[in-house]
Amino acid sequence: MIKIHINVDTPYDIYLGAGILNTLNWTSIFQSYAKRFVVISDTTVSTLYREKLLNLWSEYSPLWLNFEAGEASKTRETKALLEDQLQEAGVNRDACMIAVGGGVVCDLAGFLAATYNRGVPVIYIPTTLLAMVDASVGGKTGVNTSLSKNSIGVFSQPKAIYMDIDFLNTLPDNELQNGLAEILKHSLIRDVKQFERLLKFRKAHSEESWLLSDKMWLLETIAESIRIKKEVVVCDEKETGGLRQILNFGHTIGHAIEQLSGYTVAHGEAVAIGIYLESYLSYCRGYLSWENFSKIEKALKFLKFQLNTPYLSDLNAISNALSVDKKSTAKEWRMVFLKSIGTVCDNYVRAFDKADLEKLLTWYRESL
Numbered sequence: 104m105i106k107i108h109i110n111v112d113t114p115y116d117i118y119l120g121a122g123i124l125n126t127l128n129w130t131s132i133f134q135s136y137a138k139r140f141v142v143i144s145d146t147t148v149s150t151l152y153r154e155k156l157l158n159l160w161s162e163y164s165p166l167w168l169n170f171e172a173g174e175a176s177k178t179r180e181t182k183a184l185l186e187d188q189l190q191e192a193g194v195n196r197d198a199c200m201i202a203v204g205g206g207v208v209c210d211l212a213g214f215l216a217a218t219y220n221r222g223v224p225v226i227y228i229p230t231t232l233l234a235m236v237d238a239s240v241g242g243k244t245g246v247n248t249s250l251s252k253n254s255i256g257v258f259s260q261p262k263a264i265y266m267d268i269d270f271l272n273t274l275p276d277n278e279l280q281n282g283l284a285e286i287l288k289h290s291l292i293r294d295v296k297q298f299e300r301l302l303k304f305r306k307a308h309s310e311e312s313w314l315l316s317d318k319m320w321l322l323e324t325i326a327e328s329i330r331i332k333k334e335v336v337v338c339d340e341k342e343t344g345g346l347r348q349i350l351n352f353g354h355t356i357g358h359a360i361e362q363l364s365g366y367t368v369a370h371g372e373a374v375a376i377g378i379y380l381e382s383y384l385s386y387c388r389g390y391l392s393w394e395n396f397s398k399i400e401k402a403l404k405f406l407k408f409q410l411n412t413p414y415l416s417d418l419n420a421i422s423n424a425l426s427v428d429k430k431s432t433a434k435e436w437r438m439v440f441l442k443s444i445g446t447v448c449d450n451y452v453r454a455f456d457k458a459d460l461e462k463l464l465t466w467y468r469e470s471l
């Protein structure tokens with residue numbers, strides 16, 4: 104089992120392995136957190152894992168609450184429904200929440216736990232690749248509104264994260280691909296070796312579920328991605344110094360796509376397109392070489408990311424979406440630019456304007 108210590112203000116550990124859910128000592132883990140437990144999950148994960156987990160934790164008979172699977176559920180309304188259910192069940196401050204699911208469950212349950220009775224402990228059990236490498240790590244919790252992604256929420260760290268890659272055996276290929284988008288993003292902003300390692304492994308494995316073909320490689324890849332995110336998060340836990348903004352590479356355009364699609368385009372899918380466009384703009388602005396941009400473009404296509412979307416055709420709609428991006432100010436839009444594969448430009452974010460956007464969209468329409 105790999106253990107990664109996250110040394111933020113309230114430090115915690117991440118435990119990562121294959122099949123660890125069955126080997127962890129849940130009695131001692133549970134005893135250290137609370138007397139009463141509430142699982143927050145979604146409908147898909149519950150169908151697959153509720154029975155197994157309730158058996159595993161039978162000694163503690165946790166209450167199990169679900170919401171409808173999918174990004175469309177990451178709302179204030181779902182949070183309020185869960186809060187009502189918790190109150191009706193008489194759950195108070197001696198409870199600990201257990202988030203079992205993907206990034207949507209972690210973001211929502213984390214936010215719920217941070218505000219329920221002014222805060223109860225939460226542990227995360229991420230079940231998607233994306234949640235393992237990114238969403239569960241770093242303490243950002245929150246929900247979307249119809250106007251903007253992740254705009255309502257708080258910073259709040261879990262007590263611990265338990266990642267068992269055996270969950271990924273039931274994850275559909277497109278969801279694995281969503282996680283791959285964040286792994287790729289981490290490599291592009293901070294770790295050229297991870298970028299090369301990814302492509303080398305892919306070249307050697309042509310099978311459909313290549314990401315799951317070698318458990319050791321997968322564990323190392325996930326651990327490396329977590330380490331990259333950790334390095335950034337511990338330096339700027341609450342995004343006050345700016346460094347944390349680099350994790351948003353690919354997300355300025357990515358979030359706009361998600362929002363314009365009414366959250367029907369998956370996060371990872373949108374981020375991959377965001378990486379493509381934001382890398383090209385980095386090249387246009389003279390920060391990224393053509394050679395590096397070409398490598399990124401080739402990698403995206405080689406890794407089989409779908410780069411076409413109908414949601415980038417209306418300049419005004421995109422402009423409106425960019426104006427509510429959290430990095431935007433009253434005066435300007437901002438994004439993370441790449442300097443090379445593995446390095447971002449200084450100052451973390453830089454301004455861009457409508458002329459940049461128009462140029463970018465014209466190129467995008469012709470490039471595919």
Ligand SMILES: NC(=O)c1ccc[n+]([C@@H]2O[C@H](COP(=O)([O-])OP(=O)(O)OC[C@H]3O[C@@H](n4cnc5c(N)ncnc54)[C@H](O)[C@@H]3O)[C@@H](O)[C@H]2O)c1
Pocket residue numbers: 145146147148151172173174177204205206207208210230231232233234237238239240241242243244253270271272273274275278281282370371
């Ligand atoms: N807080 C952060 O720092 C952070 C970082 C990155 C992404 N995010 C957020 O994460 C969310 C995306 O997360 P996601 O991609 O995990 O989406 P998700 O939680 O919607 O999960 C994707 C789908 O997979 C299903 N699923 C989950 N585990 C499964 C399993 N083991 N087997 C089969 N199906 C399974 C889910 O029910 C869902 O339908 C977005 O809302 C994004 O904003 C947050």
Ligand SMILES: [Zn+2]
Pocket residue numbers: 237285354370374
């Ligand atoms: Zn993301």
